[in-house]
Amino acid sequence: MSNPTAAMLVIGDEILSGRTRDANMHHLAGQLTAAGIDLKEVRIISDDAPAIITAVQALSAGFDHVFTSGGIGPTHDDITADCIAAAFDRPIDVREDARALLQAHYDRSGQELNAARLRMARIPDGAVLIDNPVSTAPGFTLRNVHVMAGVPSVFEAMVASVLPSLTGGAPLLSRTLRLVRGEGDIAGPLGAFAAAHPDLSVGSYPFVKDGVYGSNIVVRSSDASKLDSAMDALTALFA
Amino acid sequence: MSNPTAAMLVIGDEILSGRTRDANMHHLAGQLTAAGIDLKEVRIISDDAPAIITAVQALSAGFDHVFTSGGIGPTHDDITADCIAAAFDRPIDVREDARALLQAHYDRSGQELNAARLRMARIPDGAVLIDNPVSTAPGFTLRNVHVMAGVPSVFEAMVASVLPSLTGGAPLLSRTLRLVRGEGDIAGPLGAFAAAHPDLSVGSYPFVKDGVYGSNIVVRSSDASKLDSAMDALTALFA
Numbered sequence: 001m002s003n004p005t006a007a008m009l010v011i012g013d014e015i016l017s018g019r020t021r022d023a024n025m026h027h028l029a030g031q032l033t034a035a036g037i038d039l040k041e042v043r044i045i046s047d048d049a050p051a052i053i054t055a056v057q058a059l060s061a062g063f064d065h066v067f068t069s070g071g072i073g074p075t076h077d078d079i080t081a082d083c084i085a086a087a088f089d090r091p092i093d094v095r096e097d098a099r100a101l102l103q104a105h106y107d108r109s110g111q112e113l114n115a116a117r118l119r120m121a122r123i124p125d126g127a128v129l130i131d132n133p134v135s136t137a138p139g140f141t142l143r144n145v146h147v148m149a150g151v152p153s154v155f156e157a158m159v160a161s162v163l164p165s166l167t168g169g170a171p172l173l174s175r176t177l178r179l180v181r182g183e184g185d186i187a188g189p190l191g192a193f194a195a196a197h198p199d200l201s202v203g204s205y206p207f208v209k210d211g212v213y214g215s216n217i218v219v220r221s222s223d224a225s226k227l228d229s230a231m232d233a234l235t236a237l238f239a
Numbered sequence: 240m241s242n243p244t245a246a247m248l249v250i251g252d253e254i255l256s257g258r259t260r261d262a263n264m265h266h267l268a269g270q271l272t273a274a275g276i277d278l279k280e281v282r283i284i285s286d287d288a289p290a291i292i293t294a295v296q297a298l299s300a301g302f303d304h305v306f307t308s309g310g311i312g313p314t315h316d317d318i319t320a321d322c323i324a325a326a327f328d329r330p331i332d333v334r335e336d337a338r339a340l341l342q343a344h345y346d347r348s349g350q351e352l353n354a355a356r357l358r359m360a361r362i363p364d365g366a367v368l369i370d371n372p373v374s375t376a377p378g379f380t381l382r383n384v385h386v387m388a389g390v391p392s393v394f395e396a397m398v399a400s401v402l403p404s405l406t407g408g409a410p411l412l413s414r415t416l417r418l419v420r421g422e423g424d425i426a427g428p429l430g431a432f433a434a435a436h437p438d439l440s441v442g443s444y445p446f447v448k449d450g451v452y453g454s455n456i457v458v459r460s461s462d463a464s465k466l467d468s469a470m471d472a473l474t475a476l477f478a
Contacts, residue, residue: 014444016278017413018268019457022261025283029257039255041290042283044264047442051280074423075443075454076430116426135452151445174256184313187355191315203286204314205253206390213374215314218258 003038003169003222004064009055010044011070011080012150023152024069031159036169036222037065047071052083060087060145065166067159070150072139074116081140084147085124095123098138105136131161170222175231179238182206182213189237190217200230242277242408242461243303248294249283250309250319251389262391263308270398275408275461276304286310291322299326299384304405306398309389311378313355323381324363334362337377344375370400409461414470418477421445421452428476429456439469 008028014020025042032039040063045051052071059066071080085092098121099113106113120137123129130139130148134157139148141162148158179186183206194202201220206213217234221227247267253259264281271278279302284290291310298305310319324331337360338352345352359376362368369378369387373396378387380401387397418425422445433441440459445452456473460466 012444013440013442014457015264016268016281017411017457017459018265018270018272018278019413020444021265025254026257026260029255031257033257039257040285042255042281044281046279073443073445074426076426076433077442111423114423114427116430117423119426120423134447151447153447172256174258184350184353184356184359187313187315187358188353191355194315201252203252203316204312205251205259206312208374208390208392218253218256220256 003036003172004167005040006032006037006065006067007041007043007059007063008039009052009059009066009068010042010150011047011052011068012077013046015044016046024150024155027152027156028067028069028159031163033172033174035163035166036171037166038169038172047077047079049079049083049086052080053087056084056087056145060143064144066145068145068147069155072120072137072147072149074119078119080147081122081124084142084145087145088124088142090124090126090142092122092124094118094121098123098129101129101136101138130158133157133161172220172222173224173227174218174220175227177217177219177231177234177238178214179217180212180214181238183215186215186217186238193234193237197230200226242275242411243406244279245271245276245304245306246280246282246298246302247278248291248298248305248307249281249389250286250291250307251316252285254283255285263389263394266391266395267306267308267398270402272411272413274402274405275410276405277408277411286316286318288318288322288325291319292326295323295326295384299382303383305384307384307386308394311359311376311386311388313358317358319386320361320363320379323384323386327363327381329363329365329381331361331363333357333360337362337368340368340375340377369397372396372400411459411461412463412466413457413459414466416456416458416470416473416477417453418456419451419453420477422454425454425456425477432473432476436469439465 071078127140127142134154139158146162203218205216310317363381366379366381371377373393378397385401387394442457444455
C-alpha cells in the first residue's frame with residue numbers, strides 16, 4: 001500500500017521577493033518523510049485572495065493532506081483563514097473557544113485582546129483547532145487542510161501538534177552514495193541499475209565542489225533490508 | 240503599467256524529501272525583483288512526467304515568464320526537456336548546435352561524449368539555447384519557458400545569460416522598519432496606514448528573537464520618493 005500524499009502551501013510575499021529564505025518547507029519535508037507521508041508538491045504564493053483560494057482548492061482535491069504556512073496573524077495582510085473559509089464555502093467568525101484561549105493568554109501577559117488580536121480567533125465553521133504552545137493563537141484543520149503560522153518556531157510547534165493525529169505510512173528511508181565522478185560518467189550503469197530495481201527510488205543529484213564534479217546517488221525505500229542489499233550492489237557497481 | 244509576472248518551477252525530489260534546502264529560488268527571487276519582474280508563484284514538484292507537464296502548461300498560461308530548474312542532466316531521472324516538449328506538443332531530438340557545443344567541451348577535457356552526455360543535447364524544436372559558461376550543456380527557452388539546470392552555480396550562470404534578454408519593469412524597491420513590538424500591538428495603526436497608501440505594498444513579517452516578539456514592516460514601491468516619504472510617515476507613526 002502506498003503512503004498518504006501531501007502538499008504544502010506557503011503564503012506570503014517574503015520568499016517570493018527574495019527577502020527571506022524558506023525554513024518551514026525544509027522542516028515539514030523532513031517531518032513528513034519520517035512520518036511516512038509523501039510530500040509531492042510545494043507551492044509558494046503571495047498574499048492574494050484569489051490565488052490562495054484557487055491553490056487551496058486544487059491542492060485539497062489532489063492530495064491526502066495540505067499544510068499551509070503563513071497569513072494567520074493579526075495584521076491587515078493576514079487573510080489566510082478567510083480564504084480557507086471561502087475555498088470551502090464555509091462561514092467564518094470569531095469562535096468562542098479560540099477567543100477564550102487568546103483572552104487567557106493576554107490576561108496572563110497583561111496585554112489587551114484588541115480588535116487586531118481578536119482577528120486570530122476567526123475560525124471557519126467546522127474546523128478543529130491546532131494547539132500553539134508557543135504563542136497561543138491557534139491554527140486549525142478544515143477537511144484535509146492544516147492551517148499553520150509562518151513564524152518558524154510557531155510553525156514547528158503546530159506541526160508537532162498535528163502530525164501525531166495523522167495516519168502515516170512506512171517511513172521512507174534513504175541512503176546516499178557520494179561519488180566524485182560526474183553524472184555523465186555514471187549515467188549509463190546507474191540507469192541500468194535503476195531499471196533493474198523498479199521498487200526503489202533512485203535519484204542522482206549532481207554537485208560541483210571546488211571545481212570538481214560529483215554525484216550523490218540517493219536510494220529510497222521503506223524496506224531497510226532491500227535498501228541495504230541495493231546499496232551493496234550500488235557500491236560494488238562504482239567501486 | 241504593471242511589471243511582467245513570473246513563476247518558477249523547481250523539478251526534483253531533493254527539496255521535497257528534506258534532503259537539501261533550496262538555493263535557486265532565493266537567487267532567482269532576488270534577481271527578478273532587481274529586474275522589475277514580479278515573481279508571483281513557485282512550485283516544487285518531483286521527477287514525475289505528468290506532474291511536470293501539467294505544471295508547465297498551467298504556469299506558462301498564467302504568467303509572462305516561467306523559469307524551471309532541475310532535471311536537464313544526463314541521468315535516467317533527468318526528464319525535464321522531454322516533458323517541456325510534450326507540454327507544448329513539440330518534437331525533441333539531439334540538436335546539432337547543442338551536440339557541437341558538448342563535443343567541443345568533452346574534446347577539450349579529454350572525455351567521451353557518450354550516450355548519456357548526448358542526452359543533454361536533446362532540445363525541443365523551436366527552442367533557443369541558453370548559454371552555460373560553467374559546464375557547457377545548454378539550457379533552452381521555448382515560448383515563455385526558460386529551462387535551466389538545478390546545480391546552483393550552473394543555474395545562476397544561466398539566469399545571468401537569460402535575464403538581460405527579457406524586458407523588465409521598474410525595479411521594485413523595498414524598505415524595512417524593524418519594530419520590537421508584537422504584531423497585535425501595531426496591527427490597528429498599520430492597517431490604517433496601508434489603507435491610506437493603496438499604491439504601496441505594505442507587509443508585516445513577525446519574528447521571535449530571544450523570546451521577544453517583533454515585526455518587520457516592509458514597504459515596497461518602484462517610486463523611490465514615494466517610498467521615502469512613506470517611510471518617514473511610518474517611522475513617525477511608531478515612534
